[in-house]
Amino acid sequence: xxRLLVVxxxxxxxxxxxxxxxxxxxxxxxxxxxxxxxxxxxxISIIRRMHPEFLHHKRDKTLRQGVRTDEYSLxxxxxxxxxxxxxxxxxxxxxxxxxxxxxxxxxxxxxxDCFSCHRTTPKxxxx
Amino acid sequence: xxxxxxxxDFIKTTSAATIGVATVASGITLTTFASANKVPVTNEKRWxxxxxxxxxxxxxxxxxxxxxxxxxxxxxxxHSTGAQRPDWIKxxxxxxxxxGKISNLALMCQHCEEPPCVDVCPTNASMKREDGIVLVxxxxxxxxxxxxxxxxxxxxxxxxxxxxxxxxxxxRGKGTVEACTMCVHKVDKGEAPACVVSVNxxxxxxxxxxxxxxxxxxxxxxxQSTQIxxxxxxxxxxxxxxx
Numbered sequence: 341x342x343r344l345l346v347v348x349x350x351x352x353x354x355x356x357x358x359x360x361x362x363x364x365x366x367x368x369x370x371x372x373x374x375x376x377x378x379x380x381x382x383x384i385s386i387i388r389r390m391h392p393e394f395l396h397h398k399r400d401k402t403l404r405q406g407v408r409t410d411e412y413s414l415x416x417x418x419x420x421x422x423x424x425x426x427x428x429x430x431x432x433x434x435x436x437x438x439x440x441x442x443x444x445x446x447x448x449x450x451x452x453d454c455f456s457c458h459r460t461t462p463k464x465x466x467x
Numbered sequence: 468x469x470x471x472x473x474x475x476d477f478i479k480t481t482s483a484a485t486i487g488v489a490t491v492a493s494g495i496t497l498t499t500f501a502s503a504n505k506v507p508v509t510n511e512k513r514w515x516x517x518x519x520x521x522x523x524x525x526x527x528x529x530x531x532x533x534x535x536x537x538x539x540x541x542x543x544x545x546h547s548t549g550a551q552r553p554d555w556i557k558x559x560x561x562x563x564x565x566x567g568k569i570s571n572l573a574l575m576c577q578h579c580e581e582p583p584c585v586d587v588c589p590t591n592a593s594m595k596r597e598d599g600i601v602l603v604x605x606x607x608x609x610x611x612x613x614x615x616x617x618x619x620x621x622x623x624x625x626x627x628x629x630x631x632x633x634x635x636x637x638x639r640g641k642g643t644v645e646a647c648t649m650c651v652h653k654v655d656k657g658e659a660p661a662c663v664v665s666v667n668x669x670x671x672x673x674x675x676x677x678x679x680x681x682x683x684x685x686x687x688x689x690x691q692s693t694q695i696x697x698x699x700x701x702x703x704x705x706x707x708x709x710x
Contacts, residue, residue, distance in 0.1 A: 403604050405507035406596060406655050415635050457605060457640035459633050 365440050367421035368431075380420070391417075395454075414454065417441070419462040433460035504655040513599035514578070514649055514704060515676040516663065517683050517692060520570040521709035522670035528558045528573045534665035535575075538650060540634040544627070553624035555647045556662060561710060570710045573662070573671075576601055576622040576647035577695065578704030584614035584623065593644075599676075599704050600649045608643040615644060619696050622646050649704075676704065 366374060373380055381387040387394075394412040401407040410416055421440040422431045434441045435455040445452065536542035541553040556575035562568070578601045584593045585601065592607035593614045603614070603623075615623045623646040626639055633639050636652040650660035658664075663673040674683035692708040694701070 399606055401507075403602065403606065404594060404596065406504050406598070406651065407507055408504045408652075408655050418635075456629070457633065457638035457643070459635045459638065460631075463635035 365423050365438065365443060367434075367440050368424050369420040369422075370440075373420070414458055415463075418458070418460065422461050431461035435460050508596055508598040508655070510597045510599075511677065513580075513676045514654060515599070515674065515683055516578075516649075516660075516705045517672045517686055517708065518573060518705065519670045519672075519690075519708045520572050522668050523571065523573065523666070524670075525558070525571050527666050527668070527670060528571055530665045531573050531662035531671070532556055532558065534661040535647070538634070538653075538661035539637045539648075540639065541624075541645075544630070546628040551625070551627040553626065553645065555622075555624065555645070572707060572710065574620060574622070574695070575662075575705070576618075576649070577620050577701070578647075578649060580702035580704070581700065583617040583619065583701070587613040587617040589613065596651070600651050600654070601646075602648055602651065603644050603646060605638065605640070605643045605645070610642040610644065612644060619699055619701075 370380070391412075395414060395417075398412040399414070402413070418434050422434050423439060424431055432439050433455070435452065436442060437446070441452075535556045539555065541555060544552055547553075556573055559572050559574045561570050561572065563570075578595075578599055580595075580599065582593070582595055582601050585595055587593070589611060590607045590609055592604045592609070593601075594604055595601050610625065612625055615621075615625060623644050625644050626641050629641050630639055637648075639645060650658070650662075653660060659673045663671045672683045672686055674681040676684060676687075678684060687706065690708045692706045693710060694703045694706060
């Protein structure tokens with residue numbers, strides 16, 4: 341029984357780690373940053389947990405006060421985390437099924453309306 | 468940052484547009500993130516525009532309209548009927564009944580100091596920035612369209628259909644109100660609005676109405692200019708001469 345529990349637990353832990361460490365769809369820019377061993381977000385757990393607050397704060401700062409820094413810009417999230425379709429060299433929308441933002445949101449049961457207005461791929465001409 | 472700067476100098480230097488290329492930790496450069504305004508805008512400036520209808524040709528106005536469409540990404544709505552289609556800036560013919568003189572003018576949000584659209588908004592979405600630019604905070608807009616009814620210039624539009632492939636700097640979506648932003652995304656980088664840039668002559672001048680040495684203030688001091696519906700006392704940021 342105990343052995344079974346250990347097997348079960350290690351499977352569970354394994355799958356959690358598998359999820360937390362593997363993001364096959366991290367995005368074109370973000371993947372190459374990660375591959376190069378650099379960090380962008382100071383802490384993964386903070387960006388995971390706090391990004392809704394960061395984004396809401398940022399949007400008021402930008403729209404109502406004209407503060408246009410890069411930090412926590414929604415344009416930035418999209419530019420870095422959008423994946424490219426290897427066959428036609430076009431970007432996938434970040435909110436499409438299976439893509440970076442929507443994949444996780446679907447798992448946790450969150451739905452966003454941001455992308456009814458905000459562009460879902462990096463801007464035209466972005467490499 | 469030099470530690471001896473006082474607060475005002477700091478604001479002056481950091482709000483000056485710096486078109487730079489941000490380098491991410493990895494050494495990958497992201498030209499999209501050319502940095503701009505880092506501090507909130509203040510009421511030390513008030514952005515305005517002066518349109519000289521004697522110099523402005525009809526072709527100029529058409530050019531202004533298409534420059535606006537291109538910059539902001541409106542005008543290709545296929546499912547909206549004529550009256551539903553967005554109209555951020557339009558060509559208007561006005562005739563002086565007494566003399567018969569016809570003038571063509573470009574009409575867009577007049578960026579009032581006392582904007583009626585802001586007064587009527589139930590959610591605070593319709594707003595005026597400290598530097599006088601009147602905007603819709605679409606994050607708060609519930610699409611009630613009171614502001615459209617309150618505006619004496621018919622300057623605002625409502626998005627009637629689902630959109631995609633918007634401009635990165637101009638998110639737009641069904642169910643919210645929109646209007647001329649005086650190209651706030653460019654102004655915050657120290658650039659002039661797209662329609663102003665599109666006109667080759669000095670028929671349209673953009674600048675800071677509070678800066679006595681700016682071209683717009685200097686010109687306003689010397690030529691006869693007017694506000695459209697000046698009787699409403701809205702103190703518009705967009706002024707006209709030649710009408």
